[in-house]
Amino acid sequence: MAGQKKEKLSELISSKINQDSQIVETKYKIKNKEISIFYIESLIDKALFSSGILAPIEKLAKTAESSRGLKQKIMQEVVSISSVTESTDQKKILDNILSGFAEIVLDDAAIDCPIFGVEKRSVVEPPNSKVIKGPREGFVEDISTNTGLIRKRIKSLNLRVVDEYVGEQTKTKISIFYLEGIARPDVIKNVRQIIKKINIDAIIDSYYIESFLEQNKLKFFRRVGNTEKPDIFCAKVLEGRVGIIVDGSPVALTVPFILFEDLQSAEDYYTIPTMATFTRIMRIVGLIFAILIPSVYVALQSYNYRILPINFLITLLSSIEGLSIPPLVEILIVLFLFEVITEASVRMPNSLGMALSIIGALALGNTAVDAGIISPPSIVIVAISSVAIYIIPDQISETRILRVLFTVIGGIIGLYGVVVAFIILTTFLCSIDSFGVPYMSPIAPSIRKDKKDAFIKQPIEAMKTRPTFFADKNKIRQGGKKDDG
Amino acid sequence: MTAKQFYIVLSIFIISLKVQRLPCLMCLLLDNNTYVLFLLYFLVDFLCILLALFILKILRKRNFLLSQKNNTMSLVVRAGLLFVALYFMFQGTLFYEAIQDLFSHILFNNLPWTLFSLLLIACVFYLAQSGIKNIARNFELYFFIIMISYIMLAVFGGLHADFSVILPFQSIEFNTTAKHFLDYNIWFGDFFIVLFLGINAKDIKLKWTLTTYIVSAFYVLLMVIEYNGIYQYYACMQSSLISMISEQSMLGIDIGRIDWFFILITEIGSILSCGLCLHFAKNCLSLAVPKIKSKYFLILLVTALYLVDVLYLVDINSKVELFYNFAGIFAFVVKVISLIFLTVASIYSNHKIKSSNNNQQGNNMEVALNE
Known part of the structure; x- marks a missing residue:
């Protein structure tokens, strides 16, 4: 029964991928059991694949005494890759292969080995947001690098990151960043709902998401902020905005957005x-x-x-x-x-x-x-x-x-x-407004506290509170209670 | 609408309505005593504003415009609302006519208004349709530059004004002034705007409302005195105070007519105020006849405004006078009746609230004693 299932799973995967010449299937026989490794050569880290998966499995094939508990053994002792998981769902296995995983299929399940390793651009200063003073790092096209750049700046347990996958064909990863207790729950809910509802074949760039978040037919005067700089992104998230990062795009999005944000520059704060x-x-x-x-x-x-x-x-x-x-x-x-x-x-x-x-x-x-x-x-x-x-x-x-x-x-x-x-x-x-925030605030309506960062820029120590419309409950920036998170 | 927006709208509304054609018309009959009539109107309006604030206080506790049973309005209230709508329509027409006069006759050489008026109509329609919140935000956005422009125009005017025209005080003709008291009341009655803005505003303070009113009134008085001081006996020959007050100061200085920029900016206040009047008129109509969508009322109002402007008020010298007379009588009747009605209703409501509070207290005491 198990053998039939195993055959079914590896055969099913093989039958699905036989049209794609890029997907490689490598077979090994360990005692009486056959295992298949599926991967896309151009998507994986070849060195890691060879040293962490291929070499240990080859060694196991030569030295194994029995095939009992093989799956557990491979997962725990053989494969030297971190965060290895097990999948039984055929669709998920195929998606993983397409996302740069090596899938070791044996019996009725597969071991997912994340070894994504495409060449990526290094972190450089974005050409459109150059500064004389201040951080020069810019986002890149790789979402994990971008997440790292954000995590590096906000070391708080309150920072929440919610991942969504959008695009029927591209299955693009979208990460939603916000600070729990600071960002407005209605905005978070709204953003998540909009992103979940997107039914499109492909997400190529963050502009696609921006267009859905705009929610106005005219699309005149954008209501979604965007930045290529992690320091600006973090500053906005810390004010109570919700940030969105799209895999494959160096431009991060933030909501709500007001017109005044375009009149501000990163350098104003440095x-x-x-x-x-x-x-x-x-x-x-x-x-x-x-x-x-x-x-x-x-x-x-x-x-x-x-x-x-x-x-x-x-x-x-x-x-x-x-x-x-x-x-x-x-x-x-x-x-x-x-x-x-x-x-x-x-x-x-x-x-x-x-x-x-x-x-x-x-x-x-x-x-x-x-x-x-x-x-x-x-x-x-x-x-x-x-x-x-x-x-x-x-x-x-x-x-x-x-x-x-x-x-x-x-x-x-x-x-x-x-x-x-x-x-x-x-x-x-x-x-007009952006996610319930008046577009012309803090001038119309006039909000005295928020004007400290409007026409006349006050020193950082004077800005004791977060902008009124963005933050939820925790509006205190300076002099508040110390939080463990 | 925030309290700050309330004070801003109130001040710009008061000033922009009164510093255009009104002083020129008054000067025709009152010469240098014009400011006395202004003062008289302001004093009456000040008292009415106090009353309006009392009415507002009661209105917040209990909306007596709506009957308790069916949540529908009585016929009397409906009729009252229709008249108030017409009152605001008249005030809107005053603003519109002042803007038209300035743009098509003073700043421009006979602009083909029948065609170009459509842009202003579209603007006023959009303003009135966008609601009180957006109108108030617009006022707030322009407040600073509008006030700077008013101050600059007052400074320019002050440079050439002979302030001694108001002296000696013994020469004030109180009888003549009092005789014309009813003639210009369509331009006054600011308690109405306090009342209607106040319904939409949060936490307005008596002190600041009165301060706003006094400062605005003082500015208008200053401008009127300056105007008389500059043009003296020729004041009645001009067609608008705001466009003429700075003209003399600009003569002989080789900087062109930069004061026109200030005049243009002050007109923003008039356009916004016109939109506000139409918005209130639309609201009153849709309250009185809730079955019809407010949008249709607004279309009707702007169409009427456009037609009145291009067909009737186009001849600013003769027919406008007739309009002023009719609107003046109508406004007086509406204001007096509304004020009496609202005051009586407020006092009655206040009495009811107090007696129900007393009954509640009595019941509570009874319960406490029984326990």
């Missing part, structure tokens, strides 16, 4: 508060400039030129003299050119970057001005706006779209349109 305050104000001004400056320029030129000082107006008029196209069309042309150059430069090989800059800046810019198609002030305005856009890299997409929208409104309706459209925008921003 520099003097005055400097952090200064840079934050610059970022806010930069964001407003990026969105509004082309629209205000067009509005002033088209309708409200009386606002401008007379000397400036004369200079402006002399520089746009002879221009045959209306200001709105002119600025839209410059914006369009800028967008085209940006798109091309992102996708162009590095070696061609210099050539593109010359063509973009000199040939297109100068020649267009000389030909009287566009005016120098328009180029200056779009250049200021375009530089300002990159002051908040996480909001680039939204800012670029809003800039065009506002420019059109400013060109058609003038400053009146810009003001009204801005109110509509802020009403929208005030009306």
Whole structure:
């Protein structure tokens, strides 16, 4: 009976995998028993496989006196791999093989040996989040390395990690991190429910999960935070947020998310508060400039030129003299050119970057001005706006779209349109939330305690409590009761 | 709505309604005595606000607008709500008309308002539809820059104002002022907004509410005196205080009209206040007629606002006067009746609460004695 079962299990697995040339089956006979080892060569650590599994089993095959209690013997004495388990479920065994396990099948069960060993990128500073001061480690594509980077920073028993597997074909591992007693239970429950409900064939990157977590059709103004830096991730989890890490992605997600997070930078916490305050104000001004400056320029030129000082107006008029196209069309042309150059430069090989800059800046810019198609002030305005856009890299997409929208409104309706459209925008921003947290907090609604980390950055010792909306019960950061965990 | 939001909304609402067309209209009849009428209105409103806060206190304990039995409202209350909705609609129209006047006639040269008004209508609709919480957050978001703009405009105005226009005090014509007391009451009656905001706000304090009101009233008075001090006998010829107050200070300085940016920012307060009025009007209508969805009421209200604006109020010099007169009489009736009704109902409710508390205490004592 047992022999039939054994045959069935190894044969069933063999029949399932016979189409896949990558899966290797190695057979051994120990006394009267046959054992099969299944693995995918490209997924395993070959050295560990050879020294920890193959060599001991070969030795056992030569020296074994009987086949009694073979399974237990292999598990406890022969295989020198940690965390070896036993499986009987055929589906689980197959999943394990596909995940980088070596499966030793004998009798009616299999011994799972986790020997995953794919080449992985080393921990380096993420190119999009470089800092002058502060930690330089960045997440990598390997989830266990990322988990280690987090565990290294939060050595608390309260740190909970819940694993889920999503994707019919990819079975991607997703780890949900939160601090018990600090993160809000409703947020944890909500995140877990959303992730459990995902029914998709593949999860390639964390953006897939981000898209499901957004839960709004418009997907404008992201409501899920993301970071490539473990120190930021840990700081957010410590504030009471829920963190999500996806296997195969160096970008970790955090919820709830507020707009102000994009105005903060990792370096704000590793520099003097005055400097952090200064840079934050610059970022806010930069964001407003990026969105509004082309629209205000067009509005002033088209309708409200009386606002401008007379000397400036004369200079402006002399520089746009002879221009045959209306200001709105002119600025839209410059914006369009800028967008085209940006798109091309992102996708162009590095070696061609210099050539593109010359063509973009000199040939297109100068020649267009000389030909009287566009005016120098328009180029200056779009250049200021375009530089300002990159002051908040996480909001680039939204800012670029809003800039065009506002420019059109400013060109058609003038400053009146810009003001009204801005109110509509802020009403929208005030009306949205991320997992129950108002998107514009701590400004609207105003929360005095949380403002210590808003426009004016307070020193770390002044931030005694966690942000009001994120933390559950344990809101005290400093001066609270010491916890054993 | 938080208490802080309540104070912010209250202050911006009070200021933005009164520093636009009203002082220009008043100056036509009262010249330099305009500020006296303002003062008189503020004093009356101050007393009414005290009453409104008392009503709010009772309202929190027991909502007398809803009858106890069927949880439905009586016809009288329904009718009252319809009138209050119309009152808020009128106030919303005042804001809308002021915004229109500023944008289409003062800051712009005859903007084709019939078309461009649609954007403002869309904005007001979106605001009113987004609810009191979002409107309050918007007020909170802009509060700082709006207040800075108001202060800057007051400073610009103050540089060229002759404050001695209010002197000598003996020259104040109390009789003429009192005669026109009812003419402009649609712009006043701030206790209504205290009442409606107060229902939605948590933990509002009497001290801070009154302080907010006094500071806002003081600012309005200052602006009116400055305005009279700048334009004196020509004050009645201007069409809006807020757009004209800084004009003189900008002449001869080669910095352009940067005050326009401040004026534009203060108009944000007017737009938000207009949205707030429509929101309250919509709420009153949907309370009075719960069978119809509030969204439909809002569509009806904004459509009416748009049509009134482009068909009737487009001629700001003649028909607007008629509107002001009618709205003034209507507002007076609504305010007086509402205040009397709410005060009587509050006193009655308060008496009931007290007597039920006494009965409860008596019963407790009886039980204690029996035990």
